[in-house]
Amino acid sequence: MSERTTAGVGSMADPDARRRLMSGVPATPGAAKPDPILTVDRITRHFGGMTAVDVEHLEVQRGIITALIGPNGAGKTTFFNLVTGFDKPSDGKAASWSFDGRTLSKTSASSVAKAGMVRTFQLTKALNRMTVLDNMMLGARGQAGENLFKAMFRPAWAAQEAEVEDKARELLQRFKLWEKRDDYAGSLSGGQRKLLEMARALMTDPTMIMLDEPMAGVNPALTQSLLGHIQGLRDEGMTVLFVEHDMHMVRHISDWVVVMAEGRIVAEGPPDTVMSDPAVIDAYLGAHHDTDLGDDDLLSDEVMADLAHEVEQEEKEHG
Numbered sequence: 001m002s003e004r005t006t007a008g009v010g011s012m013a014d015p016d017a018r019r020r021l022m023s024g025v026p027a028t029p030g031a032a033k034p035d036p037i038l039t040v041d042r043i044t045r046h047f048g049g050m051t052a053v054d055v056e057h058l059e060v061q062r063g064i065i066t067a068l069i070g071p072n073g074a075g076k077t078t079f080f081n082l083v084t085g086f087d088k089p090s091d092g093k094a095a096s097w098s099f100d101g102r103t104l105s106k107t108s109a110s111s112v113a114k115a116g117m118v119r120t121f122q123l124t125k126a127l128n129r130m131t132v133l134d135n136m137m138l139g140a141r142g143q144a145g146e147n148l149f150k151a152m153f154r155p156a157w158a159a160q161e162a163e164v165e166d167k168a169r170e171l172l173q174r175f176k177l178w179e180k181r182d183d184y185a186g187s188l189s190g191g192q193r194k195l196l197e198m199a200r201a202l203m204t205d206p207t208m209i210m211l212d213e214p215m216a217g218v219n220p221a222l223t224q225s226l227l228g229h230i231q232g233l234r235d236e237g238m239t240v241l242f243v244e245h246d247m248h249m250v251r252h253i254s255d256w257v258v259v260m261a262e263g264r265i266v267a268e269g270p271p272d273t274v275m276s277d278p279a280v281i282d283a284y285l286g287a288h289h290d291t292d293l294g295d296d297d298l299l300s301d302e303v304m305a306d307l308a309h310e311v312e313q314e315e316k317e318h319g
């Protein structure tokens with residue numbers, strides 16, 4: 001049993017502290033973490049005869065940035081949906097997961113959010129037709145988008161409106177969107193929309209934020225700012241789990257990388273270790289020949305020759 005250490009607020013701002021914390025964790029799928037904030041067991045999701053998610057065990061370390069990567073269709077978004085209560089596992093009896101010491105298996109999306117785990121959503125059509133500030137106010141009412149209908153009716157806590165507005169202002173200023181508060185969300189640039197999605201999720205003061213492709217559609221000018229914001233959240237003590245296809249970003253900001261393929265966790269470890277793992281390269285190359293793994297050296301002639309050799313061996317073995 002590994003010794004449990006608690007990452008206090010701000011303590012993970014130091015890269016050496018993060019490295020030390022994770023140094024004893026083996027780079028194997030399902031590895032135990034020193035202080036997991038999220039623990040998932042036996043979670044499966046089938047669509048018809050197809051298995052989208054089949055995760056035996058996963059622990060997400062508190063206070064660091066974990067990336068969830070994998071080829072298209074690997075099950076990353078479905079996994080996010082399951083743990084945040086937006087989808088139900090196919091075998092509800094077998095599945096169990098806990099967040100911050102609380103069992104979440106049978107709770108709704110809004111209870112998950114209340115427990116402190118929120119996820120970002122891409123702006124839907126309805127949200128695009130609302131102003132930036134209204135989007136933020138909606139964020140305070142739990143998981144925006146899904147609860148739009150309910151949120152249209154003024155809830156009992158309207159008395160807290162001023163407090164909520166203060167929070168919205170503070171976040172919009174932080175994310176440099178305050179000037180845009182009265183603009184329709186639909187008029188924002190791709191990068192500004194990503195910032196709004198993140199700011200909106202922060203309205204409920206989460207302990208853990210789950211970001212679904214935070215860099216998709218972001219122009220280079222805003223990339224740096226987004227990366228800075230994500231690192232800033234971690235440095236303040238928040239746990240970040242994000243799904244991303246941009247391997248440069250994954251390599252640049254993650255403290256730990258988890259790889260999914262065909263619904264399963266196939267590898268995990270520090271970014272450099274994972275991205276030079278032949279199983280990971282295979283998972284990507286198998287489904288996605290043009291994927292840039294964020295390191296030009298990774299696909300050097302030598303690596304390609306090794307891969308070709310492996311394929312040759314396999315063909316020999318299997319006739």
Ligand SMILES: Nc1ncnc2c1ncn2[C@@H]1O[C@H](COP(=O)(O)OP(=O)(O)OP(=O)(O)O)[C@@H](O)[C@H]1O
Nearest residue numbers: 047050051052070071072073074075076077078079
């Ligand atoms: N509601 C659904 N009905 C049927 N099949 C679904 C549904 N949602 C997801 N799937 C299937 O489940 C598999 C996993 O999808 P998922 O979106 O979770 O993958 P992903 O890793 O997030 O992919 P991407 O990186 O392309 O977003 C895919 O084959 C997908 O077609």
